[in-house]
Amino acid sequence: xxxxxxxxxxxxxxxxxxxxxGEGAMHIEMRDGRVTDVQLRIYEPPRFYEGFLRGxxxxxxxxxxxxxxxxxxxxxxxxxxxxIEDACGVSVPEAIRQLRRLLYCGEWIESHxxxxxxxxxxxxxxxxxxxxxxxxxxxxxxxxxRLKKAGNQLMTVVGGRSIHPINVRVGGFHRMPRVSELxxxxxxxxxxxxxxxxxxxxxxxxxxxxxxQPYEYVALxxxxxxxxxxxxxxxxGSHDFEVRxxxxxxxxxxxxxxxxxHARLDGGARGPYxxxxxxxxxxxxxxxxxxxRNAASxxxxxxxxxxxxxxxxxxAVELVEAVAEALRIxxxxxxxxxxxxxxxxxxxxxxxxxxxxxxILFHRYVLDExxxxxxxxIVPPTSQNQAGIEADLKALVETWTDLDDHxxxxxxxxxxxxxxxxxxxxxHFLDLTxxxx
Amino acid sequence: MARPKLAVWxxxxxxxxxxxxxxxxxxxxxxxGQVEIAYFPEATRAVVEGPxxxxxxxxxxxxxxxxxxxxxxxxxxxRLITIGACATSGGIQALRNFADVEEFRSVVYAxxxxxxxxxxxxxxxxxxxxxxxxxxxxVDRHQLLEVLAAELQGRPPRISRHSVCVECKRxxxxxxxxxxxxPCLGPVTQAGCGALCPAFDRGCYGCFGPQDTPNATSxxxxxxxxxxxxxxxLRVFRxxxxxxxxxxxxxxxxxxxxxxxxDAQEVDR
Numbered sequence: 001x002x003x004x005x006x007x008x009x010x011x012x013x014x015x016x017x018x019x020x021x022g023e024g025a026m027h028i029e030m031r032d033g034r035v036t037d038v039q040l041r042i043y044e045p046p047r048f049y050e051g052f053l054r055g056x057x058x059x060x061x062x063x064x065x066x067x068x069x070x071x072x073x074x075x076x077x078x079x080x081x082x083x084i085e086d087a088c089g090v091s092v093p094e095a096i097r098q099l100r101r102l103l104y105c106g107e108w109i110e111s112h113x114x115x116x117x118x119x120x121x122x123x124x125x126x127x128x129x130x131x132x133x134x135x136x137x138x139x140x141x142x143x144x145x146r147l148k149k150a151g152n153q154l155m156t157v158v159g160g161r162s163i164h165p166i167n168v169r170v171g172g173f174h175r176m177p178r179v180s181e182l183x184x185x186x187x188x189x190x191x192x193x194x195x196x197x198x199x200x201x202x203x204x205x206x207x208x209x210x211x212x213q214p215y216e217y218v219a220l221x222x223x224x225x226x227x228x229x230x231x232x233x234x235x236x237g238s239h240d241f242e243v244r245x246x247x248x249x250x251x252x253x254x255x256x257x258x259x260x261x262h263a264r265l266d267g268g269a270r271g272p273y274x275x276x277x278x279x280x281x282x283x284x285x286x287x288x289x290x291x292x293r294n295a296a297s298x299x300x301x302x303x304x305x306x307x308x309x310x311x312x313x314x315x316a317v318e319l320v321e322a323v324a325e326a327l328r329i330x331x332x333x334x335x336x337x338x339x340x341x342x343x344x345x346x347x348x349x350x351x352x353x354x355x356x357x358x359x360i361l362f363h364r365y366v367l368d369e370x371x372x373x374x375x376x377x378i379v380p381p382t383s384q385n386q387a388g389i390e391a392d393l394k395a396l397v398e399t400w401t402d403l404d405d406h407x408x409x410x411x412x413x414x415x416x417x418x419x420x421x422x423x424x425x426x427x428h429f430l431d432l433t434x435x436x437x
Numbered sequence: 438m439a440r441p442k443l444a445v446w447x448x449x450x451x452x453x454x455x456x457x458x459x460x461x462x463x464x465x466x467x468x469x470g471q472v473e474i475a476y477f478p479e480a481t482r483a484v485v486e487g488p489x490x491x492x493x494x495x496x497x498x499x500x501x502x503x504x505x506x507x508x509x510x511x512x513x514x515x516r517l518i519t520i521g522a523c524a525t526s527g528g529i530q531a532l533r534n535f536a537d538v539e540e541f542r543s544v545v546y547a548x549x550x551x552x553x554x555x556x557x558x559x560x561x562x563x564x565x566x567x568x569x570x571x572x573x574x575x576v577d578r579h580q581l582l583e584v585l586a587a588e589l590q591g592r593p594p595r596i597s598r599h600s601v602c603v604e605c606k607r608x609x610x611x612x613x614x615x616x617x618x619x620p621c622l623g624p625v626t627q628a629g630c631g632a633l634c635p636a637f638d639r640g641c642y643g644c645f646g647p648q649d650t651p652n653a654t655s656x657x658x659x660x661x662x663x664x665x666x667x668x669x670x671l672r673v674f675r676x677x678x679x680x681x682x683x684x685x686x687x688x689x690x691x692x693x694x695x696x697x698x699x700d701a702q703e704v705d706r
Contacts, residue, residue, distance in 0.1 A: 016478050017478070018478040018479075018480075018481060018482040019478070019479065019480065019481070019482065020479070021452045021456075021479065022447075022452060023447060044449075045448070045449040045499045045500045045503070045554060046499075046542075046554060047449055047499070047528075047529070047530040047558075048530065048532075048533060048542070051533070051536070051540065051542075052529075052532040052533065052536065056672060057668075057669070057672065060672070060676075063642065063676070064529065064676065067451050067453075067528075067529050067574065067677065068451060069451050069452065069453075070450075070451040070452040070453020070454070070455075070456045070457075070575060071452060071453075071456060073451075073453070114456075114459065118459065118480065122481075122482075128481045128482040128483035129477075129480050129481025129482060129483060130480065130481075131465075131466070131469045131474055131480065131481060132481065132483065134466050134469070138466070141466070142466075145462040145463075145465065145466075146462070148460075148462055149462040149463075152460055152462075160633045160634070160636070160637050161575075161630075161633060162460065163453040163456060163457060163460070163575040164453060164574060164575055164644070166633050166634050166637060166639065166642075167637045167639075169639075174634075174637045174638050174639040175637045175638045175639075339638075413482075422452075
């Protein structure tokens with residue numbers, strides 16, 4: 001919806017953003033070619049997780065917080081486990097770490113395939129959605145669905161099911177998968193690897209608007225490998241800190257137009273910061289496996305990517321990385337490890353972070369001596385990206401003044417989807433209105 | 438003949454149940470040939486005006502505007518089916534029903550006045566007539582497809598209301614309670630998941646809500662005998678289907694027992 005204001009201003013408003021997870025809207029006001037207001041309105045109703053986690057037992061956050069998001073439940077489960085284990089002073093053995101990474105690879109494959117093919121590609125190819133896209137390009141959509149299914153199959157074998165897996169517990173898993181069960185996934189994952197490489201080739205051929213954004217990137221960086229399930233926090237501003245120092249660097253604040261808290265890094269002095277695929281890739285390009293790094297290079301990506309529209313290529317590269325990692329872990333798996341370690345409760349505070357498909361997901365819990373949760377804090381990636389998304393919209397509207405309202409609105413929606421916003425996660429998020437004179 | 442028009446609506450929820458529809462990777466494109474996907478913002482920008490032949494509703498009612506929106510959706514829908522624990526029982530956000538929502542709002546938000554919310558999370562059927570309720574947190578993909586097929590064929594869906602125990606027997610699971618003393622909600626919980634948790638060596642935690650003939654009183658005795666304290670019994674019923682009638686009463690019963698236990702200790706002193 002577009003309308004003129006009585007004072008000569010102009011408003012562009014999209015009441016229900018499509019192809020995002022959850023409910024949001026966009027509102028932009030313009031006067032004399034300048035954007036005077038940009039609001040990514042998150043009206044998804046709040047569900048108060050941090051409120052009702054108080055009084056629950058230390059063993060419960062993996063099952064409970066999974067329900068924050070049906071698309072990235074494993075991210076919630078993993079960040080919750082790390083945080084509770086940190087509070088209780090327990091570290092888990094290597095086999096459990098590897099299985100966490102494997103389950104997480106399944107979620108990255110499922111979530112990235114969903115976003116690349118069903119939510120984002122239709123913007124580049126000029127369709128309303130994947131169903132419409134499938135009518136003209138069935139093979140493209142079939143490849144996407146096959147990849148997505150591979151991720152879901154991996155999650156089902158390791159986690160029991162792909163949405164709200166049941167096999168995760170504080171301290172590890174309820175049951176270890178057997179070598180035979182994991183090896184049976186090999187043909188599916190081999191096909192997925194081919195499909196992921198084809199995805200990089202497909203999306204690198206799309207047309208990308210020229211846009212470079214200066215944001216500070218924030219991502220995890222583990223001791224070895226590409227960041228998925230754990231790591232220290234690093235930034236493109238050369239900051240490097242422990243997960244437990246996250247609250248000292250990142251604070252959340254509330255704005256009237258959003259049910260999702262906004263976040264800023266070091267008081268916001270260096271402008272918006274951004275988490276997610278672009279940040280992960282730019283800060284960890286050296287950590288990609290050979291297959292993914294070569295695919296990135298063939299797709300024309302350097303070691304740094306600052307064009308939000310190219311995030312679709314980075315997601316495709318991460319699909320390659322996730323499938324290759326899954327195959328590596330499966331090939332190295334052996335039977336006989338204990339599924340979990342005991343995590344006896346104690347009074348204290350614990351911190352956990354992992355790389356959800358959309359970026360860093362931070363959890364913090366305070367426990368009393370019998371394990372009762374006294375305080376819980378959850379900082380999801382989409383909350384952290386709201387300021388960056390709004391800044392992108394402002395830059396975009398002021399740059400593409402020649403576009404008509406219809407084309408501009410579509411490009412703004414596209415720009416929002418660059419971040420694969422998960423509004424269900426962020427609410428604790430999204431409505432588009434543009435105004436101009 | 439025109440294809441029936443399908444709409445997918447969302448209220449307070451995690452998106453997982455509508456994602457279940459997108460997770461029907463092999464069936465999604467054939468399904469789009471059978472029905473006209475008329476409103477499904479998570480999948481497409483295209484919007485076809487109502488009325489709709491079938492509406493799938495995910496999520497629970499938690500805001501003043503939800504109250505109006507669900508009435509409009511019902512009025513525009515020939516058939517309305519609710520999917521998932523949020524839509525059928527109020528979901529995990531119904532934990533607010535047992536607490537002071539003002540306190541929750543102030544715990545999460547520095548400016549609670551910006552956030553409009555109701556003090557209770559309620560299922561869709563508490564507000565409008567619902568033609569069928571499909572349970573689960575999340576719903577099962579096969580059951581969702583069965584419900585859609587039944588709608589297209591104009592017959593009732595074949596969805597069992599018996600307990601998870603029956604599924605365990607069918608699957609050949611060893612009973613985690615009998616064999617390992619693991620507390621399990623399977624006896625009072627509706628089947629549909631395929632007895633997933635027991636197959637992974639854990640007790641059922643009730644995400645499909647109560648089965649049709651549950652005996653929660655008897656199960657509470659069992660749960661206690663297997664080492665759960667009153668608080669654990671209360672919490673296990675008060676999760677994803679906390680506000681469904683049977684689990685609500687079971688929770689209250691656990692609370693009464695906890696109080697009786699405290700009273701007895703008081704007398705002893």
